Amino acid sequence: MATLSGAARVVVKIGSALLVDAAHGGLRADWLASLAADVAALKAQGAEVVLVSSGSIALGRGALALGPGPLPLEQAQAAAAVGQIRLARAYEEALAPHGLTAAQVLVTLEDSANRRRYLNSRATLGTLLSLGAVPIVNENDTVATDEIRYGDNDRLAAQVAVTVGADRLVLLSDVDGLYTANPAQDPAARRLDTVEEITPEIEAMAGDAGSGLAKGGMRTKLMAARTAMAAGCALAITRGARDNPLRALDAGAPATWFLPDLDPASARKRWIAAMKPRGELRVDAGAAAALEGGKSLLPAGVTAATGAFGRGDPVAILDAAGRKLGQGLTRYTGEEARAIAGHRSSEIETLLGYPGRAALIHRDDMAL
Template sequence: MATLSAARRVVVKIGSALLVDRVSGALRAGWLHSLAEDVAWLKGQGADVILVSSGSIALGRGVLGLGGTDLALEQSQAAAAVGQIRLARAYEEALTPYDIKTAQVLVTLEDSANRRRYLNSRATLETLLGLGVVPIVNENDTIATDEIRYGDNDRLAAQVAVTVGADQLILLSDVDGFYSANPSEDPTATRYDVIDRITPEIERMAGDAGSGLSKGGMKTKLMAAQMATAAGCAMAITEGSPDNPLQKLENGANHTWFTATLDPQAARKRWIAAMKPRGEVLVDAGAAKALSNGKSLLPAGIVEVSGSFGRGDPVAIVGPEARKLGQGLSRYTAQESDAIKGRKSSEIEETLGYPGRAALIHRDDMAL
């Protein structure tokens, strides 16, 4: 059974209905401060924490007096622009007393569908976490239209968990777990404590009903579970409305855990290894030895570049005597890689005419 106190990296999804009072449209400040206490507790256990938070449109529509009616796209985007400032400030004010720094990260579906943007997002989030920051992630509702939207933060949270290699994803919901049927309609519905495999029968049990200000129902949560567990991340659904919901989950509050069979790093390596390479880099003996010791691939160790690949594309890594060592996701195009091969990382900017990343393939983006 997964426990929060054992987590290395946790993504927590917070829905609008938890953050914003559905009658007054005001922020539930007391609840948010209890969540901040939970985040400080998790970080005290040594875990990295990322919050995926809805609420910008719900907050903004109250400020703009747009009421409870359905909003046109341009009204939703205007409300998001107004509400996002308040949402970020609320998290900053709640976490500052615990000496926790926050960052705002706004994304769209394109940021994960495009491999170059995906790697840039991953690098930024990794850097923030390495600096002890708690990123507050939300869909960029100000610019997102249907074709570039996740549409619900359950799947966005799962994508973030996959991107950063989280080992646990917690969906704070208006229900206390996954049930065999909708418990508000069927009194015989039973809750699952643990689901080890998402079968067709489990999929049929998921309903469509959403709640209040939120967009997702149980089907979106199940889709999130499928995405997360395939990447080695366990996922829990638990009721988020009580104060200190994360500590309550740790202490036995009702929940459903979806278990993962792989750890996140192994799942990511398997994904990278299964890709078809778009090019090849030949490395010298020194670089080959460094890779075997868990190091990233630096331009200085590259002897030759072949193929046509872009940033974020999979590239085969070949060592001396033409032996394939593995493959990874390149942080440079084929042309850039060829220009900086054999050069020190400190010479990249002078060679390319603009700053670049020190590693051509980072060890986290490599399967040997």
């Protein structure tokens, strides 16, 4: 069974029902403080942590005295605008005593569906993590309408885990895992400790359940698990209402772990390798040797770029003799790649008229 100990990158999903008291609409500050202590402990062990948090509408609803029940879209977006400020401040104040910096990242479904936006999100989150910050990711409910919504933070959390290459994803829930049947209705229902494959039988065990503040049920959690496992990320469903829920999980608290058959880096490289290339980059001997040594592909090592590819498209990487070395996701369009080929990264801004990234293909986006 997986644990959080030894994880390199952890994504944790926190639902509205955990963060906001349903009775009065206020923040559960003591619980959040305990979660922040868990995050600090993971960081002290060397893990990078991303929090995917609901709560902006729930917090804004209380501040605007909108009352219980479904809200019209305009009121929900207004509540989110008010609540986002409170949510960000709550995380900032909870993490600050541990010397941790919170960063707010608001996304919509378009940010993962559009390749350019996806790469921008990936780069921003990666930079925040490298600088030691704790990104707090939430759906941008102030602008997201049905056609550009994730709709629930279970699936959003899985997409974030894929985006950042996490090896652990924890869904803090109102249940302590996946059961063979609804335990509230069937006393013979038993919790599954581990799931290694999501079969039709496993899917049939998922029923819809949720609280007044939460939207997700077990079906959405299974969808999240399928996404995470395909990316090499282990996913846990565990009860989140207890204090220090991550510490409890690592100490053996009841949970269901969904276990992938490969690690995130291998899963990503397999995905990239299976894509149909949209163009080709030919490299010199020095660049070929650097790639085989685990380096990124810099413009200086490129001798030719062919094809009408866009930023984020897969391109084949060929050596001087035309032998395919592998392929990767380019950070530049075909036109841009031809303009900067053979030049140093420091010359990119002069050549293109705007600053660009140093690598033409980053090593994390490459399969040799």
